[in-house]
Amino acid sequence: MPVAARARLVLAAATSVVLVATGCSSGGGGGTSSSDASKTFSYQSSEPQNPLQPANANEVGGGRIIQNLFKGLVDYDPSTAKIRMQVADKIDTSDSQTFKVTLKDGWKFHDGTPVHAKNFVDAWNWGANPANGQINSSWFSDIEGYQDVHPTNGKPTTDKMSGLTVTDDLHFTVNLSHKVSYFEYKLGYIAFSPLPDGFFKDPAGYGQKPVGNGPYQFVSWAHNSEVVTKTFPGYQGVDKPKNGGIVFKMYNTSEAAYADLQSSNLDVMDQVPPSALATYKSDLGDRAIDAPQGAIQNIGFTLYQSDWSSPDKAKVRQGLSMAIDRGTITKTVLQGSRKPATAWVAEGVEGYKDGACGDFCKFDPAKAKQLIQEGGGVPGNKLLITYNADGGHKEWVDAVCNSIRQNTGVDCLGDPKPDFKTARAAITSHQLNGAFRTGWVQDYPLNANFLSDVYRTGAASNDFGYSSPQFDDAATKADAAASVADTVSGYQSAEAVLPSGMPAIPLWYYRTNSGYSTKVQNVKFDSFGNPAWTEVEVKG
Amino acid sequence: MGSYVLRRVLQMVPVFFGTTLLIFVMVYTLPGDPVSALFGEKAADPAVVASIKHKYFLDQPLWKQYLHYMGNLFQGDFGTSFTGRPVSDIMAGAFPVTIRLALLAFVFEVILGLTLGVVSGLRRGSIPDTLVLVLTLVVISIPVFVLAYIAQTVFATNLGWVTPTVQDSYDLSQLVLPAFVLGSLSLAFVARLTRTSIGENLRADYMRTAVAKGLPRRTIVFRHLLRNSLIPVVTFLGTDLGALMGGAIVTEGIFNVQGIGNVLYRAINTKEGPTVVGIVTVLVIVYLVASLLVDLLYAVLDPRIRYV
Numbered sequence A: 001m002p003v004a005a006r007a008r009l010v011l012a013a014a015t016s017v018v019l020v021a022t023g024c025s026s027g028g029g030g031g032t033s034s035s036d037a038s039k040t041f042s043y044q045s046s047e048p049q050n051p052l053q054p055a056n057a058n059e060v061g062g063g064r065i066i067q068n069l070f071k072g073l074v075d076y077d078p079s080t081a082k083i084r085m086q087v088a089d090k091i092d093t094s095d096s097q098t099f100k101v102t103l104k105d106g107w108k109f110h111d112g113t114p115v116h117a118k119n120f121v122d123a124w125n126w127g128a129n130p131a132n133g134q135i136n137s138s139w140f141s142d143i144e145g146y147q148d149v150h151p152t153n154g155k156p157t158t159d160k161m162s163g164l165t166v167t168d169d170l171h172f173t174v175n176l177s178h179k180v181s182y183f184e185y186k187l188g189y190i191a192f193s194p195l196p197d198g199f200f201k202d203p204a205g206y207g208q209k210p211v212g213n214g215p216y217q218f219v220s221w222a223h224n225s226e227v228v229t230k231t232f233p234g235y236q237g238v239d240k241p242k243n244g245g246i247v248f249k250m251y252n253t254s255e256a257a258y259a260d261l262q263s264s265n266l267d268v269m270d271q272v273p274p275s276a277l278a279t280y281k282s283d284l285g286d287r288a289i290d291a292p293q294g295a296i297q298n299i300g301f302t303l304y305q306s307d308w309s310s311p312d313k314a315k316v317r318q319g320l321s322m323a324i325d326r327g328t329i330t331k332t333v334l335q336g337s338r339k340p341a342t343a344w345v346a347e348g349v350e351g352y353k354d355g356a357c358g359d360f361c362k363f364d365p366a367k368a369k370q371l372i373q374e375g376g377g378v379p380g381n382k383l384l385i386t387y388n389a390d391g392g393h394k395e396w397v398d399a400v401c402n403s404i405r406q407n408t409g410v411d412c413l414g415d416p417k418p419d420f421k422t423a424r425a426a427i428t429s430h431q432l433n434g435a436f437r438t439g440w441v442q443d444y445p446l447n448a449n450f451l452s453d454v455y456r457t458g459a460a461s462n463d464f465g466y467s468s469p470q471f472d473d474a475a476t477k478a479d480a481a482a483s484v485a486d487t488v489s490g491y492q493s494a495e496a497v498l499p500s501g502m503p504a505i506p507l508w509y510y511r512t513n514s515g516y517s518t519k520v521q522n523v524k525f526d527s528f529g530n531p532a533w534t535e536v537e538v539k540g
Numbered sequence B: 001m002g003s004y005v006l007r008r009v010l011q012m013v014p015v016f017f018g019t020t021l022l023i024f025v026m027v028y029t030l031p032g033d034p035v036s037a038l039f040g041e042k043a044a045d046p047a048v049v050a051s052i053k054h055k056y057f058l059d060q061p062l063w064k065q066y067l068h069y070m071g072n073l074f075q076g077d078f079g080t081s082f083t084g085r086p087v088s089d090i091m092a093g094a095f096p097v098t099i100r101l102a103l104l105a106f107v108f109e110v111i112l113g114l115t116l117g118v119v120s121g122l123r124r125g126s127i128p129d130t131l132v133l134v135l136t137l138v139v140i141s142i143p144v145f146v147l148a149y150i151a152q153t154v155f156a157t158n159l160g161w162v163t164p165t166v167q168d169s170y171d172l173s174q175l176v177l178p179a180f181v182l183g184s185l186s187l188a189f190v191a192r193l194t195r196t197s198i199g200e201n202l203r204a205d206y207m208r209t210a211v212a213k214g215l216p217r218r219t220i221v222f223r224h225l226l227r228n229s230l231i232p233v234v235t236f237l238g239t240d241l242g243a244l245m246g247g248a249i250v251t252e253g254i255f256n257v258q259g260i261g262n263v264l265y266r267a268i269n270t271k272e273g274p275t276v277v278g279i280v281t282v283l284v285i286v287y288l289v290a291s292l293l294v295d296l297l298y299a300v301l302d303p304r305i306r307y308v
Helices: A004-011 A060-069 A117-128 A197-201 A203-208 A254-262 A280-287 A313-322 A326-331 A365-374 A394-408 A420-428 A447-455 A469-479 A484-495 B002-029 B046-055 B062-073 B087-122 B127-141 B144-158 B172-202 B205-212 B217-246 B248-254 B260-269 B273-301
Strands: A040-045 A074-076 A083-085 A088-092 A098-103 A164-168 A171-175 A216-222 A226-231 A245-250 A288-301 A338-340 A382-388 A411-417 A434-441 A504-515
Touching: A040 A060, A040 A226, A040 A254, A060 A216, A060 A226, A060 A245, A083 A088, A098 A117, A117 A164, A117 A171, A117 A197, A197 A203, A216 A245, A254 A280, A254 B144, A254 B248, A280 A288, A280 A504, A313 A365, A313 A394, A313 A504, A326 A338, A326 A394, A326 A504, A365 A394, A382 A394, A382 A420, A394 A411, A411 A420, A420 A434, A434 A447, A447 A469, A447 A484, A469 A484, B002 B062, B002 B273, B062 B273, B087 B127, B087 B172, B087 B217, B087 B248, B087 B260, B087 B273, B127 B172, B144 B172, B144 B248, B172 B217, B172 B248, B205 B217, B217 B248, B217 B273, B248 B260, B260 B273
Parallel strands: A040 A245, A382 A411, A382 A434
Antiparallel strands: A074 A083, A088 A098, A098 A171, A164 A171, A216 A226, A226 A245, A288 A434, A288 A504, A338 A504
């Protein structure tokens, strides 16, 4: 998912936009004191924007609560980012299009009812139905019959997708409308969580008091103040909680949360505020965390404009990329909170290929000038980079522009829009001139997510208007591959097409800069920027 | 007096409709589409957008939305936020917190502000007077958020007397520090206003007469001097109560107080019309009532002022 939300939450304040599932590699940790598995710990959160329904949570406030209350067929191992089975015993496919799902026996919802195949099928059908207004509806679009339930125009002809068939309590089949070899990876997203039978009688009520099947069960929601959960004793997952529950405390600013963290009134937080980046390691000592995240920041171009559409202009974009001194900017302006990018897929993601961008992501002012000249120069010799001013992007956009101006003589200026909404509206309605800040936060840790959803012709988040037959071919082949391993290498060859067209300049990968209080230990962050919730130990 | 109050109350009706309409229009004209914004950087799904807009009546023209909103309002329904909660519930949770915070700040303002003002006004040029002048100047020249961060760092992080943020927004004792910060600016104004007003009235003829009559100092100060000097101060205090409630946004953010300022800030960001309009309407009513009370207090303070 796009980098917006996360970046906004981290760098500004206010509402956040994007979601997060459960994820990958590690960071931080340490400590050896005895722990008490019955004690709860507190986590920095924000008031959810939507009712707590799995298919409706695409922002961090609601998303992180839902992912602890619910558990789907699979999730991602926090330390390796690899997929692992949860409710599913196995997911079989022979053609990358029909998936036979077998569930484990014994899983229960928090209300005691069993988790059966129909709970998944009903939940997905309900989530796909536009009448229910679920933000994550489009996640079901690979499934056969989605168009009938969720037509772009007009009324749905049915409320059940034809691709979903329940065989018995523990078996169901998913037919996709096209081959998606890595469908399994998508299933780790919270939108695919099962829902108990009671939910469908009162979706609004369950949205305020969710009943899930995850490691934690809902206790109470004091709006704007806290959501309290406790460990669900009947949890059957592979990640049994080592603590007694999570209290999600609502903070409006990360400054306030950080002040509380320092005095141990808050146990774990997302990301320290920008004002503390320079000092948090000395403030927190070995309780500070610096871990990689599956997110990337880019500068995109308006390839749909005649100014930028000719093939020659790819050289200009390559030149501009080479004019940016990523190393210095990440170290100084961003205070080490980012790592220079060498590819379009973020570090740590399955299929990440270091150096996919080649020389074009290396700082080389002489070569940069030459390429820009060969490509006929920047139109009007002036580049505008549009960004949202509420996300803390001004500093680095200015630095990038300085870098371009000093090294190539191209006049470069930041073009701030007051807030995220306005910037997005300008980007999607193609009211821009030249370049804009963009980015991507993983939905699931697979390179396909960074490539297919962003650079395919007509992809929902292809804001550039980029269209490359070679890229599309490679991506289609990769989707039809027989195994996830083949998909990964297929998408690597798709990524290899990007340097020649350079629709977006990769800038840097995000990192989790966080910390924890003196009351907890064994805090590790995955590549979604989430702690491994169930691993957190509260000192006895 | 009765008809005056009635007239003032009647005046509130057009003000009420005017402000709600204005705010409605303002929220409506904010850039960006609130429903599409729910999707973040992901492309918004047209079918889902249409469904959500229909649910919240956002697919209607503005005037219909306004009529719909007002119609519901008169049935006691403030509408529903995107979280699926009635706005009246949201306000019922947040207003008590902010009212407590504002009243506490107001108490600081009245007690400390008046005391300091009277002390320095009566003894102009003395050391306490100079001290008050310098201190209030410092407070006035420092922005509230700086003051808040200083208070947070000194009293919470360094001294450890309080927690850096408010852990329970309903606990009055935890609100003392944020309330002091919130009220500090007004406190400085009240002190200076009182000092000036007293300074002027000290030289008035009736004061000389009172002293010449040999009245006790206590009577002179409280019955004659203060009563006359307080009129401008009361005007300020009245309008300030409304300002305190609205101005709590910054203080509430820094101390993480879950009051109306926080809710309003978030609602403006997500363009949640019903929440913004509901809260601002209540704030407008608070202003109106406060200024009505001020006008009525005039008559008590100065019998020459009569309303007919």
